[in-house]
Amino acid sequence: MGVAEVRPIAAPYVASSPSGVAIRDRLKGLTDQDETVLRLVGTHLGALASKDLAVRCRDGLAHVADRWAARKRELTAESSARWAGAITKASNDQWALARRGQLAHFQALQAGIATIAHRLSLPVGHKGTKVGPGGYRSRQEWFAKSRRLRVLADRLAAVRADWQAGLVRIVRGGKRLAGMRHHLQAAGLEEHEWRARWQAARWFLQADGESGKRHGNETIRITPTGEVSIRLPAPLARLANAPHGRYVLSARICFAHRGTEWADRVHADRAVAYRIHLDSERCRWYLTASWQTSPTPVVPLRAALTHGVIGVDTNADHLAAWRLDTHGNPIGRSRRFGYDLTGSAERRDAQVRHALTRLLSWSKSCGVRAIAIEDLDFQAEKTREKHGRRKRFRQLISGLPTARLRARLISMAGAAGIAIVAVDPAYTSKWGAQHWQAPLTGKSRQTTRHDAASIAIGRRALGHPIRRRTAPPPAHRSDEQGHRTALARWEACGREETRPPDTGSCTRCGPPDRGEQAGDQCAQHRSGRTAEQLLLSPLER
Template identity: 65%
Template sequence: MEARRGRLAADQKAGVVHVVRGGRRLANTRHHLDEAGLNGEQWRTRWDAARMFLSAGGEGGKRYGNETIRVSPHGQVSIKLPAPLGHLANDRHGRYTLAGSVVFAHRGQAWAQQIDANQAVAYTIRHDPARDRWYLTASWQPAAVTQIGLDAALAAGVIGVDTNDEHYAAWQLDTHGNPVGAPRRFDYAMSGTAEHRDAQIRHATTRLLRWAKTCGVDAIAIENLDFGDSKTREQHGRRKRFRRLISRFPTARLRSRLASMAAEAGITIVAVDPAYTSRWGAEHWARPTSTPTRKTTRHEAASLVIGRRAQGNPARRRTPPPARHQSDGARHRSVQARQDGPAREESRPPRTGTRTRSVHPPET
């Protein structure tokens, strides 16, 4: 705080003016009113509305979770006025009650539970000059997420999700690692403003979680992606198109959105190793799951490998029956290890007993 105060004092002494709340874009619009289709009065209304807001932090234990801006369960809003404005109060105890009421269309039930328990709820009142409406925003700290065991989360199966540049590729698996039904695709656009991209991700994530609820699955398996060290030119050379694709891939946003929204929906997120998921999916699952009318994509096959890896199953399918002949026309058999066999990362058990060629001859 002292360092920030020192910088602001130096800027004030030098005559440097910074654009404050309202945004640089709105300030530049003042110089291009004809292009924006506004006049001076309309621009001043938007400029004042960007700075005119009322916010109050929540207080746990107080009535309805906020003493300054109080919202009743029926949507009645009252504001605690300061002492100099006490003569403007129209209610008891120096409060001003608004004539209109508010309704929370999104997560209204969660808000009602919060205020019924007198838990802290923060409110912000702002004005939208374009629509000439007043809005009240409520926010609160979510409850701690209950951690459950992996076996309990996977008891009803899992949905494997392959995160891609502009869509989720998802497939439901049963408890034995077999695909159930047809795969699903949930698209989101990565063009436009940051708010538009974030809204697209939230919309696709909401549809994914609703489908998981419909399937009766309590767990979603995703890749634990991290491209922090893979965006440099030293890593991928002159592959500019690939580096640009990695740079625009919303890894952190997808992870944070999916984790937070899944916690609210009561669904567990299982992060798995992303190594060779697309390659093994295309090798072992793309052709067997394809039909004459529909071909399984590489991303859909990768979602099966991700789901099986979350369950502890190998990527390969079960061993098919042997061929009728041993000629070169028969395909190779895809061998799969047993469930009680050691994993790839585990050490092999030592050999027991003596070897045949190491037995010493009897002394006689």
């Protein structure tokens, strides 16, 4: 049996910091009049946004700048120029996002069809290899997959036609929430509760900022003291309680996170975008502020690894981390940062954020300025066409929060001044367990496969091979290729050949008649006389 081919390993790189910031605070102290105005404005602008999105979807690939200007003019009469600009831009962004999702679905269908066609071409019961899957196990499964191939082919034809025509399908408010309307009992909701969520999800209360304008935003304006005012659309101008058709809310905003940075931008009249939304489950209003940041220069890889690195292995329920020095040697003991990804989306996000906070705090206490993590992407690995009946494995990789954790880690590490080094995930678990799990396991320490994988990740980020000892150098450069490629176990006798005999002097120099036990040192091309020659008298030489 031939040796399996190892795929090329990509070089590690330092991940770039995020280019935007988003902070949120609760609108406390709203009066009934304030909530009424917010609901009326959100409903009116949401209807305009729905109409404009439908127009944008009908235009498809034929949309041009002149058409965008015409859409904006139509909305200006029913709202304002700034609200019209925010609505049309949001429609364009939503159409582009749906277009990217359509392309990803198109590529996934192609990959699934190729996999099924390959497995159908093999004999039934043909075993697979590490390179590709084998045939199906039975004729019944082969027949079922042949029917699925036809279904996927029809889906691919429909998606291809939509892609060529520029047709996308978008549900304002969310497809999941729309489907929940038909399963209210399973969702544990009453019809009026679902209706409240559906209406709140379709409201539109967001406005992009503009540098040079007062406090960075003319539509939704927040002063440095926290006063929130909204520019009312033309049909609702009668509700204004401030000059120039504005409505000032009774609530005050005080951002706890990045509040100083936000205040600096507001004082300097730099662009800040705002979004007001209602959490209908808890009946709470929130305001989110976001702005773009100047791109931070990426730290060179060598500079980031000056003080070592912490290798992190991502798992479904915890992060396994180990600190390594600049030479790739593990220091101290491994650390584990657990999280529970059950429950609501807010709880899952809080669990990931708490685990990353502890990881970054430990990195700061160790003085390490770099964290190595695998550049994972399981989008092509979750399909049942690829893994067949391995349902538990597909559920496992689907539960890994790779995208969420990576984005959150890069953002939090950038604020803490810690570089994130992304490495190729190939063979890290396998080679880490092969070379590091057994040597680091003892009576008082149990090293898991995930801990060993974190060492492999850290060594790959440092540029060292994962195995504990490298291959010998070329001939005539060091000991005539005398070093082995792997360390022997500690109980192996004579594992560091060549060594002096057990019965020797305190200087570990053997007697003249035992010179053959000391190894042929003359054959090693060393300068000077050997230890055996030093023990002979001048006449014997």
